[in-house]
Amino acid sequence: MSVTIHLSGHVASVVDATVPGLISDLVASGISAGDAFLWGPAAEEEASKRLGWTQSVAVSRPLVAEIEALRAELVEKGLTRVVLAGMGGSSLAPEVIAQTAGVPLVILDSTAPGQVLSAIDGDPETGGLAQTVLVVSSKSGSTVETDSAKRAFEAAFRDLGIDPAERIVVVTDPGSPLEESARADGYRVFTADPTVGGRYSALTAFGLVPSGLAGADVGELLDEAEASLLELSIDGRENPALVLAAAIAGGEPRKDKLGLVSDGTHIVGLPDWIEQLVAESTGKDGVGILPVVLLPVSPETENPPADVQIVRFVDEAGEFHLFERHHGEVLMSGSLGAQFLVWEFATAIAGRMLGINPFDQPDxxxxxxxxxxxxxxxxxxxxxxxxxxxxxxxxxxxxxxxxxxxxxxxxxxxxxxxxxxxxxxxxxxxxxxxxxxxxxxxxxxxxxxxxxxxxxxxxxxxxxxxxxxxxxxxxxxxxxxxxxxxxxxxxxxxxxxxxxxxxxxxxxxxxxxxxxxxxxxxxxxxxxxxxxxxxxxxx
The missing domain is CATH 3.40.50.10490 (Glucose-6-phosphate isomerase like protein; domain 1)
Incomplete structure (x- = not known):
């Protein structure tokens, strides 16, 4: 299942007025073809190195068998507790995948000492350090939080007489300092596509390895994403990424705050992933779209301010009673794999509409x-x-x-x-x-x-x-x-x-x-x- 979007009220008018320009500019097909000039000359060099996510489904296919084989090997050894040390896009996508799949994955994306100790010690229900595998995810390999967690776990493993090489799996970019040190230490290493920025990496090794080792069906996730690829490359009104980009970045005056509400959807935690994708991609040069993660009963959903556009995630966006009740909102439904790709395309398109480079993070x-x-x-x-x-x-x-x-x-x-x-x-x-x-x-x-x-x-x-x-x-x-x-x-x-x-x-x-x-x-x-x-x- 791909993504269904229903619009009503003012946002429907904004989309109707905005999408034709995106179609005539061949934006969707241009992104699919890797056209780095879409974001202007200032962004061309960066964009030329950051569009690998459009090919992530095909590139990631061979990973599935490797992940499944490693998981079987670990489970056979009684290593059933998976901890992920990562930050930003390296942790938020696996968190959504694991939560939606209903599999246990401990996320360590904090430097609070009590939280680090809890991740190391474990608990009786999910197992302790003796049953733990640590996945260390970092594109650069120099992220201070992730490096610090790795050091703490290495020491803890050694204190138990365990060789860290038996328990640590590394996901990083090829050629990074982390890859070099990990291979020297004998760790299992997965290298990801270096042409994919961290926040666009949900369908790469960064999203798939930790969630797959935790037990999520990452092959099915890629199938879901693949089912949406064709429509995302078409320059037409049926392209959900064009519709979504127009809804969140179009209009005059533009609603520059994006309220994200999970309301009956089977997907768990998607707004938190969208928050980092949209905020880091668009918030620069004094402009941007501010995502605000909300509850169905939050003050902003009960009485939305004029500058807030609500996007509500449901399981059936086409149900009449829903869009009657939530007039003026964007209703979205669809599979998790498809949502990942649609939001990545839409965010890149929104960056073009705002006149900024959606692939850097200068601040x-x-x-x-x-x-x-x-x-x-x-x-x-x-x-x-x-x-x-x-x-x-x-x-x-x-x-x-x-x-x-x-x-x-x-x-x-x-x-x-x-x-x-x-x-x-x-x-x-x-x-x-x-x-x-x-x-x-x-x-x-x-x-x-x-x-x-x-x-x-x-x-x-x-x-x-x-x-x-x-x-x-x-x-x-x-x-x-x-x-x-x-x-x-x-x-x-x-x-x-x-x-x-x-x-x-x-x-x-x-x-x-x-x-x-x-x-x-x-x-x-x-x-x-x-x-x-x-x-x-x-x-």
Whole structure:
């Protein structure tokens, strides 16, 4: 099954007015043919090296048998617990594939020491370290979070008397430093197509190896994607990627915020993958499309702001009762493999419509540089503006703290949100122990009256972090940190996981402030207790 899209109201008119131009410009067939000039001369060099995802189904076919054979070998040895160390596109696609298939895959895309320890130790239900295989996924091989996780697991395996070469599988680009070191260490290595950027890599080894080793049917996933290839290459109104791109990037004035709602679909977690694809691809040069992951009952879905276009994922987009109830929305249904390809095509097309290069990420490196600087210098922590009920408050603008109350600080931050702006909530915590923090998004959206995103740090730095710095300068930022006695050394590094995640939060805050974005940082000194204080203040 491919993808079905139903439109009504204003968005249908926008699509009707926009798609003919995309058809006449031969955009769909041009992408399929690898035409790097579609995004203009400034983007041509980068685009010429980043269109391999259009051929990913064919290129990835031989991987299926290799993955299935390795999984059978591992299961025979009793190695049934799979942990994935990866960031951004390297972790989000496998997460969606595994969740939708209903197979267990532990995702480690955090530097919170408690979360790293949980990934290493395991639990009685899914098995412990003795039953664990670690998949290390990194295109460059130098991603600090992934490298740190690899080092921690190697040490843990050795402590149990286990040769890491028996337990570690590496996915990386050919010729990367990680490939060289992994082969030298005797690890099993899968190399991916280097002409595919990380966020477009769902149907490459980055998406398929970890989810396939966990038990997902990756051959079927490729079959689903293949079924949509022909219609995606056709320059016609029936092409779902042209329709979707027009819906999310067309119109005047353009709705520059994209509300993503899962409502009865069999696919689990797709909006989180779309969020990193669209935000990192389009959020640059002061423009962009901001994805906002919503619930069916979120404030933005109950009463959508004028600048929010809702895309609702259902299992049957053509059912009359659905589009009668959700007038003005984009209703989408279809298989997961097809959704991956449709969104990749649509995002690339949207980038062309916005006049930007959808394949680079010019502002992601700035936070990494700031983090490295803080880890090298190790400055003393900035004293809080004030503390209340166990919460330390720090702000990039002293006036935000003038009230002396947590609720007052939040109100002052919301007051800085422009009429077309948004709030970004960023939680640099162990999300396994504080999952309830995700519920803060709903309260902030209601209290601020503006679209609100929520990201687990440092995971979001590899996705929406690009939009925060490179997109429209209309966001305000709320960081949430935790103080904990739990920490873990990173073998071979002069810093711990606790120091790393703290530096990542501080580094990003400094870069945001340098870009003129207001930031409030709340540190919970007793996280389980202070979460309630935070929720009360946000109401």
């Amino acid at each position: 992601v490196e700035s936070a990494k540089i700031a983090t490295r600087g803080l880890l090298d210098a190790r400055p003393e922590p900035t004293p809080p503006a004030f503390s209340t009920d166990g919460v330390e408050i720090r702000t990039t603008d002293a006036s935000l703290a003038a009230s002396g109350t947590l609720a007052g600080v939040l109100d002052a931050l919301w007051a800085l949100v422009p009429a077309d702006g948004y709030v970004s909530v960023q939680a640099y915590v162990d999300r396994l122990h504080l999952p309830q923090l995700a519920g803060l998004r709903e309260l902030v959206a209601a209290d601020s009256g503006r679209p609100t995103t929520f990201g687990w740090g440092p995971r979001f730095l590899h996705s929406t972090g690009q939009y925060h710095k490179g997109g429209p300068a209309n966001g305000v930022f709320l960081q949430i940190l935790e103080r904990t006695d739990v920490d873990l050394e990173i073998p071979g590094r002069p810093f711990t996981f606790g120091q790393l995640i703290e530096a990542q939060a501080s580094g990003d805050a400094s870069v945001l402030a340098a870009h003129g974005r207001p930031v409030v940082t709340l540190t919970l000194t007793d996280p389980q207790l202070e979460v309630l204080t935070l929720f009360e203040a946000a109401q």
